[in-house]
Structure formats: structure tokens, C-alpha cells
Amino acid sequence: MVTTMFRRSRRQAIFALALGIVGVGGVLASAASLNIANSTLGAGTTVIASCDTNGVSLMYTNTYTPANGRYNTTAVTVNGLNNLCDTKRLDITLKTNTGASLGTGSILSLSLPAGTTSATVTITPAANANLVRGAALVISG
Numbered sequence: 001m002v003t004t005m006f007r008r009s010r011r012q013a014i015f016a017l018a019l020g021i022v023g024v025g026g027v028l029a030s031a032a033s034l035n036i037a038n039s040t041l042g043a044g045t046t047v048i049a050s051c052d053t054n055g056v057s058l059m060y061t062n063t064y065t066p067a068n069g070r071y072n073t074t075a076v077t078v079n080g081l082n083n084l085c086d087t088k089r090l091d092i093t094l095k096t097n098t099g100a101s102l103g104t105g106s107i108l109s110l111s112l113p114a115g116t117t118s119a120t121v122t123i124t125p126a127a128n129a130n131l132v133r134g135a136a137l138v139i140s141g
Helices: 002-043
Strands: 057-065 070-079 089-095 101-107 118-128 134-140
Touching: 057 118, 070 089, 070 101, 089 118
Parallel strands: none
Antiparallel strands: 057 070, 070 118, 089 101, 089 134, 101 118
């Protein structure tokens, strides 16, 4: 009787331990999926619209400004755009390492004739190139 009771309580303890491990794993997995979802909603560096599922690359145009003795980022060329993004709106924000905005630009309606896969956006105000650490990009419409 004692042996049977010991086996039963041992099984219950093992089951409770396994259930606890699965529960903690589920909480950790849930937290990870929230972070991933967050970056796809625009908290990350780049958001790719459904019209362009393979991503884009950015090329910065920097111009020396003698008045302040530094280079400023005055435009960004977005390369690798899919032609399905034609007529959609493009918005870009240059940001610092803390996420603060340095300058923005928009194209209200992309014009991507056949064979064209890039668009250049003017940044206003021109951003101090030394402070630019990333960009947030949205294609919508």
C-alpha cells in the first residue's frame, strides 16, 4: 500500500513539474511572438508593404553644407521596389540611435514604370548625416 501511494504521489509530482515547464515555455514563446509582431507593425527599421515582399535597400545622398561645416542627408533612394507598389504612398523617417526623428520625406504616389525599381525621396529638414543611425519606411495605399 505504501509503495502504491509513493508511486502515485511521485507520478503526480512529475506530472506537475512537466506541466509547470510547459507553462513557462508557453509564456516565453508568447513573449517572443509579441516582439516579432511588434517589429512587423512598424517599430522596427523597415516595414515592407504587401506590394513588396522581398525587401528594399536604401542609399543616402549626403551634401556638404559650409554654413554648418558638416554633411547633411538630403535624400534617400529606395532600391528594389516591386512594380506592384506603383501609385502607392511611400513615407520615410530618418532616425537617431534613440529613435528620434531627424527628417522625413514622402512620395504621395510612386511612379514605377516597367523596369524601374527605385525612387528618390527628398528629406526635410536635411538631417545631420553624423546622427543618422536608421530609417523607418512605410509603403501604404
